[in-house]
Amino acid sequence: MDFLDLTRTSGEWLRGVGPESDIVISSRIRLARNLADFPFISRATPQDRSRIEKVLHERIVSMTPENELLYIDVSGLEKVDRQFLVERHLISREHAEAQGSRAVAIDAAEKFSLMINEEDHLRIQVMQSGLDLGSVWNRINEIDDLIEEKVTYAFHERLGYLTACPTNVGTGMRVSVMLHLPALVITRQIDKVFRSLQKISLAVRGLYGEGSQAMGDFYQISNQITLGRTESELIRQVGDIVPVIIDYERQAREFLAKESHENLHDRVSRAYGILRTAQTISSEETMHLLSSVRMGVNLGLIHDLNIPAINEMFLATQPAHLQKLTGNDLDSTDRNIERARYLRRYLNKENGNGGPEKN
């Protein structure tokens, strides 16, 4: 398997299937682990980093069938390729921008990614489309056990798994569910929802994690606390609140559909119209409009598109994806033109009418 194979697919978390997939984009769990016999990353010498990389590389390769694994030396990648992996949620922005020996191992289905030498020596991540934290946990627990058969993790009798930052100590686990909440944004209830989540120590982040903006009305909800609770309790803490938020979002959509149907329909149709006809369009505007179109499809206001197709457009119009797909290094002006061209072509092929293209 090589890097190019990735550009031909759209990634597990955007497949648009699974329970509640009209609102829940993906379920994800990550575990932070460190090797017992090396300093944490902040005190690791270049030799330490290479040795950590070597130990984990050997272990991961030996436990995965060769044709199902993509092992990438992140330090040797071009910037656009690192950005490409960030856009697919396979590595973090920190991992993309860091210095020194570091890597990522990804399976063919893009369900797991193992980051080596990120903030911790090892960050195991498993993703799944839709709301299904149970199977995500089973899978990640299995991978964690397999790795641990041959390497010794830093573990403390009383404090659990030891991590570079005390905010992750204990289970080293972050459970997160990504939601699409356009109606709560339109009806201005989203802040209220977030404030109540913070009160029960759950964190809310944007599409690309810490500090990123809530582009396209995507929000990730995750646990803050990692110590003093079992993995199942942490999963339940997040898993129990998600249906409540889904319910709020559905109520807000119903409200909009009933109380201001014309406005809602207008908003969705205009968004669709712009995406089909624009000649130059930014990534931000694309996300914003696709968000309305996505909701329109879910509410039956648009009939000639489906959710997986919209998810694919969300990903393909990200800056690095666009450049990989066209095979060119583009500045932002050219990207905006190329993005508009991609959208026109995609949408007019999708609904089988060549009209707007000629406008």
Add this chain to the structure above:
Amino acid sequence: MKCQQCDKPATFHITELTGGKPVELHLCEEHARQYLSSSSNEPTAVGSVSAALAQQMSVGQTAEELARLDQQSCPVCGITFFEFRSQGRLGCPHDYVCFQPQLEPLIVNIHGESEHVGKRPQHAASGSGDRTQLIRLRREMKEAIDDEKYERASQLRDQIQRIESGGA
């Protein structure tokens, strides 16, 4: 980096998440204390290590005590407590042992708990003392090489190899 309110170096880096937008603050110790005590009625940014530490330290420690604390260093990886609290990242697993008195309240502040109840490694670390010893020996070897003490370095190298091959 200088404190945003005076000319002293900023040693507290706080990201305030309680408003609509995240706000970054870079403050010296004194102004950080002022800031944190004035906003202590509002919920602090959960998960922000520096903020939690600053808050914890603002209660009941004198400047001398703080200075002494900052000087303490880990015998294994060499990180000082000052370095930890300015970066928010620890240097090695042994820090959890040697900075235990300072970390304990911080951990309780972040998690509300102090004991792990979740999963445990199935092949639990046997001889974990040797493990941290390796970190220390490798660091000492590097320092010996940097100081051109090659004889010492080769002794250390042999010792490391003995432990790595399991013959310690």
